[in-house]
Amino acid sequence: MGSTLILVIVILAAVSFDFTNGFHDTANAMATSIATGALKPVVAVVLSAALNFLGAFISISVATTIAKGIVPASATAGADGLSVVEAALIGAMTWNLITWYFTIPSSSSHALIGGLIGASIASVGSSAVSVHGIVQKVVAPGILAIFVCGIVAFLATSAAYMLIRHLGQEEARRGYRYGQIGSASLVSLAHGTNDAQKTMGVVALALISTGHLSATHFAVPFWVKIICATAMALGTASGGWRIINTMGNRITAVESPQGFAAESASAATILASSYYGYPLSTTQVVSGGVMGAGLGRLGGVVHWPVVGQMVLAWVITLPAAGLVGAAAWDIANIFGRHSEVGAIVIAALAAAGGLGLWTLSKRNRVTARDLDRTNVTPEQEAERALAASPVLA
Amino acid sequence: MSVLATPIVDWSAMWKICVVALTAGAGVVVAFGFLLLGLQLANGARAGGFRLGGYALSAVCGVLCLGVIVVGVYAMTKKPKSKPAKPKAAALVIPAGPPVKLLASSRGS
Known part of the structure; x- marks a missing residue:
């Protein structure tokens, strides 16, 4: 009974994490499209939500890897393993909400890994963690992601502006706005296949570990696909305007050719990295793309203090989510190992914390209306970009 | 020690990612630029030949852009390699x- 109750709580925590993942990462796909007025904010997030939902059904390879490749089913057998997974999810979710409150784009995947590491250390001790593995799987890809996509976006933006010299400025900007819809859609689809499946994998893992699913004849149950895809889509559709504002407006003033270049470079980098089995964080890839696109335009400016805040958040994501994960496991453990009371208590604490942050966020709300630029003409867009540039202003 | 012997960065995969990302990411932006250029040429042309050439350029670039999207979706269904x-x-x-x-x-x- 205890194990079943904890399983239900783990599934609820996984779905809640998926929801925060959705609204936290909407910015990755849609921020620049909203910033340039290519799409109305509400239309952008609904489109992104639909593509995230669709993307969750394209393949189950990521879910399979998580359920069978990363965490051995034997390791999480029973309520003890489930408690670790629940604590990890709470660590990741809490860090997602904190960075959302402070309007900082950060990696949900790294938060999840951090939560797992923290909860594992709390459970079996620090000897369980491989620093080399963390550097190889998280730190190095995180650094490389920014540079790879940044350089591609820089070159793509430079090329786009070379072509724009031969085009009418207005036609070019209008044309690239249409292009942005396609490139942003591809990023949304890729995000759905990656991130919704991560949660499917965690849920499937929990089902395997409690004997509700066979590890040898593995298939993600349809209801798991549906709830994960729906949670991700609902999270995406709920907006995440605070982070969209940072990604689309605060890093650099984005024009439509830059937005198209950033999104195309991001989509190409994410898909290539997934295909070659070297996954990079979507958030860091897109952030690198936006920075590269900002620098690729003559007179383009990147607001380095904002970038500095983001990098700081990326650096502390792993330890911070880990600390919360470890704290969650320790609190649950007060009530005894395998205790359903502990599982309920940490879930309630996480819910209260989330509610508190949501209430605090109302003090400085960012709404869809604040971000709507669809009525901005290409000329006004150019003037805005020019005003943001100390070189050309 | 076998764990420590694993390289921190898989440079082989990284190199492939850079090449593909650069080709597809920058390529599609350039192709889309030529698509717009072709449309502008076609719309502004008085002679039928120039108009046809502009539309042909746009069509070829449009197919290239669509091709990149199709390959991208294919990569999603086949990942991870x-x-x-x-x-x-x-x-x-x-x-x-x-x-x-x-x-x-x-x-x-």
Whole structure:
């Protein structure tokens, strides 16, 4: 009974994490499209939500890897393993909400890994963690992601502006706005296949570990696909305007050719990295793309203090989510190992914390209306970009 | 020691990612630029030949852009092209013993 109750709580925590993942990462796909007025904010997030939902059904390879490749089913057998997974999810979710409150784009995947590491250390001790593995799987890809996509976006933006010299400025900007819809859609689809499946994998893992699913004849149950895809889509559709504002407006003033270049470079980098089995964080890839696109335009400016805040958040994501994960496991453990009371208590604490942050966020709300630029003409867009540039202003 | 012997960066995969990202990411932006240029040429042309040429340029570039999207979606359905998880690969959490051995190993999560 205890194990079943904890399983239900783990599934609820996984779905809640998926929801925060959705609204936290909407910015990755849609921020620049909203910033340039290519799409109305509400239309952008609904489109992104639909593509995230669709993307969750394209393949189950990521879910399979998580359920069978990363965490051995034997390791999480029973309520003890489930408690670790629940604590990890709470660590990741809490860090997602904190960075959302402070309007900082950060990696949900790294938060999840951090939560797992923290909860594992709390459970079996620090000897369980491989620093080399963390550097190889998280730190190095995180650094490389920014540079790879940044350089591609820089070159793509430079090329786009070379072509724009031969085009009418207005036609070019209008044309690239249409292009942005396609490139942003591809990023949304890729995000759905990656991130919704991560949660499917965690849920499937929990089902395997409690004997509700066979590890040898593995298939993600349809209801798991549906709830994960729906949670991700609902999270995406709920907006995440605070982070969209940072990604689309605060890093650099984005024009439509830059937005198209950033999104195309991001989509190409994410898909290539997934295909070659070297996954990079979507958030860091897109952030690198936006920075590269900002620098690729003559007179383009990147607001380095904002970038500095983001990098700081990326650096502390792993330890911070880990600390919360470890704290969650320790609190649950007060009530005894395998205790359903502990599982309920940490879930309630996480819910209260989330509610508190949501209430605090109302003090400085960012709404869809604040971000709507669809009525901005290409000329006004150019003037805005020019005003943001100390070189050309 | 086998864990420590695993290189921190898989430069082979990284190199491939750079080439593909640059080709597809920058290529599609250039192709889309030529698509717009072709449309502008076609709309502004008085002679039928120039108009046809402009539309042809746009059509070719449009097909290229669509091709990149199709390849992208194909890559999503086929991913990840990675080796199956091996215990000897570097781990985030070393499977040191019971009761919990999380994040044991893998490439391509």
